[in-house]
Amino acid sequence: MDNSGVKTGKLWDIFCQVIDNYGDIGVGWRLATGLAARGQRVRLWLDDSSALRWLAPGGAAGVEIRPWTQPIDPSDLTPGDVLVEAFGCQISPEFIAAYAHKIASTGQPCHWINLEYLSAEGFVERSHGLPSPVQSGPGAGLSKHFFYPGFTPTTGGLLREGDLAERQAQFDRSAWLAQLGIAFQGERLMSLFCYEPAALGELLEHLATDAQTTRLLVTSGRSAAAVTACVESKDRMNPAWNQRKKLSFFYLPKLTQHAFDHLLWACDLNFVRGEDSLVRALWAGKPFIWQIYPQHDQAHHRKLEAFLKVLDAPASLRIFHLVWNGMSGSTCANEAALPALKSVLWQQTVRQMRSQLLQQDNLVTRLLRFVEKNH
Ligand code: TRH
Numbered sequence: 220m221d222n223s224g225v226k227t228g229k230l231w232d233i234f235c236q237v238i239d240n241y242g243d244i245g246v247g248w249r250l251a252t253g254l255a256a257r258g259q260r261v262r263l264w265l266d267d268s269s270a271l272r273w274l275a276p277g278g279a280a281g282v283e284i285r286p287w288t289q290p291i292d293p294s295d296l297t298p299g300d301v302l303v304e305a306f307g308c309q310i311s312p313e314f315i316a317a318y319a320h321k322i323a324s325t326g327q328p329c330h331w332i333n334l335e336y337l338s339a340e341g342f343v344e345r346s347h348g349l350p351s352p353v354q355s356g357p358g359a360g361l362s363k364h365f366f367y368p369g370f371t372p373t374t375g376g377l378l379r380e381g382d383l384a385e386r387q388a389q390f391d392r393s394a395w396l397a398q399l400g401i402a403f404q405g406e407r408l409m410s411l412f413c414y415e416p417a418a419l420g421e422l423l424e425h426l427a428t429d430a431q432t433t434r435l436l437v438t439s440g441r442s443a444a445a446v447t448a449c450v451e452s453k454d455r456m457n458p459a460w461n462q463r464k465k466l467s468f469f470y471l472p473k474l475t476q477h478a479f480d481h482l483l484w485a486c487d488l489n490f491v492r493g494e495d496s497l498v499r500a501l502w503a504g505k506p507f508i509w510q511i512y513p514q515h516d517q518a519h520h521r522k523l524e525a526f527l528k529v530l531d532a533p534a535s536l537r538i539f540h541l542v543w544n545g546m547s548g549s550t551c552a553n554e555a556a557l558p559a560l561k562s563v564l565w566q567q568t569v570r571q572m573r574s575q576l577l578q579q580d581n582l583v584t585r586l587l588r589f590v591e592k593n594h
Pocket residue numbers: 238239240241242243245246274336412438439472473474475476477479492493494495496497512
C-alpha cells in the first residue's frame with residue numbers, strides 16, 4: 220500500500236484521442252505518469268502520439284505507449300484492471316468486448332472511468348463520481364463512472380506531481396534563461412501561450428509604449444503564428460509602433476512539459492490557454508491570463524465566468540480576461556494596459572487560490588481512492 224491507503228500495481232488502459240492542440244495528449248500523459256509514479260502500470264492508447272516526441276521525449280518508467288489503431292490488433296486485446304476513456308473518446312468496441320469478457324470470466328470488478336474536461340461550473344460537483352450504466356453495445360450491463368477534475372474537495376481535483384514543490388524550489392531562473400539563449404537583463408518577462416486573441420494587437424501596442432521594458436517569450440505553433448501576423452501588420456501600418464524597442468520577442472522552440480513549467484516559473488506574467496497550462500499556471504503562482512478553449516455554442520463563456528468566480532478575481536483581472544477572450548466587445552488600450560498595472564494584485568489572487576488548492580489531494584490520489592472505494 221502507498222500512503223493513500225491504496226493497493227498498488229493495477230494495470231490501467233487509458234484511451235485518448237488527439238482532437239487538436241496539445242491538451243488531450245498533455246493531460247493524458249500527465250495522468251499516465253502520475254499513476255505510474257504511484258506504482259501503477261499504465262498503457263496509454265493514443266491515435267496520434269507524435270506530440271510526445273517533444274512533450275516527453277524521455278518517456279516514463281511504468282508507462283507504455285500503445286498505438287490506438289482501428290481496429291485494435293487482436294493480439295493487443297488484453298485489457299487490464301482499469302479502463303479510462305479520456306474526454307469523451309469512444310473506446311473501440313472490440314476492446315470493450317474483451318474487457319467485458321474478462322470481467323465475466325474472472326469476476327474482476329469493473330473499473331471503467333469516464334474522465335471529463337476540467338471546469339469550475341457547479342454541475343461538476345453534482346456529477347462527479349456518478350455511475351453511468353452502459354445500455355447497449357459490447358459493454359451492456361457494465362457501469363462507467365464519471366470522474367470530473369475540478370477545483371473543490373468534492374470533485375476529482377487537479378493533476379499535481381508529488382515532487383512539484385521540490386522542483387520549484389530548486390529552479391534556477393537565470394541558468395534556465397541562459398540555457399535557452401535568452402540574454403536576460405532584468406526586463407519584465409511574459410510568456411505567451413494562446414490561440415488568436417482579438418486583443419493581442421492592443422497588448423503588443425501597449426507593451427511597446429510602456430515605461431517598462433518587456434520581453435515576450437512566445438511559444439511555438441499557433442501563438443507564434445498569431446504574434447508574427449500581428450507584428451507584420453503593425454510594421455506595415457505603422458513602422459514606428461515599437462520604435463523605442465520597449466518590447467522584444469523571443470520565439471521559443473517546442474518545450475518538454477517539464478520545461479514548459481520552467482517557462483511559467485521564470486516569467487512575471489503568463490498567458491496560458493486550454494486546460495493543462497491553466498493548471499500549471501496556478502501551480503506556478505505567478506499572475507496569469509487564461510484564454511479558454513473556444514466552443515461553438517459559446518459554452519466557454521459560462522466556463523470562464525465560473526473559473527473567475529472560483530479564483531475570486533478582482534475586477535481588473537476579470538475585465539482583462541473578458542477582453543482577452545473576446546467577451547467584452549472592447550479591446551481598448553486602457554484594458555490592454557492592465558497586465559502591467561495590476562500584476563501585484565493579480566499575483567496575490569493567484570497565490571491565494573494556489574495555497575487553497577495545495578491543501579487538497581491531487582487528482583491521482585483521488586482517482587486511486589475512487590477506484591478502490593467503488594468496488
Ligand atoms: O493545447 P491546448 O490548447 O489544449 C486544448 C485544451 O486542453 C482544450 O481543453 C481541449 O479541448 C483542446 O486542447 C482539444 O492547451 P493545454 O490544455 O494547456 O495543453 C497544452 C499542453 O502542451 C500542456 O500540457 C503544456 C504542453 N506544452 C509543452 O509541453 N511544451 C510547449 O512548448 C507548449 C507550448 C505546450
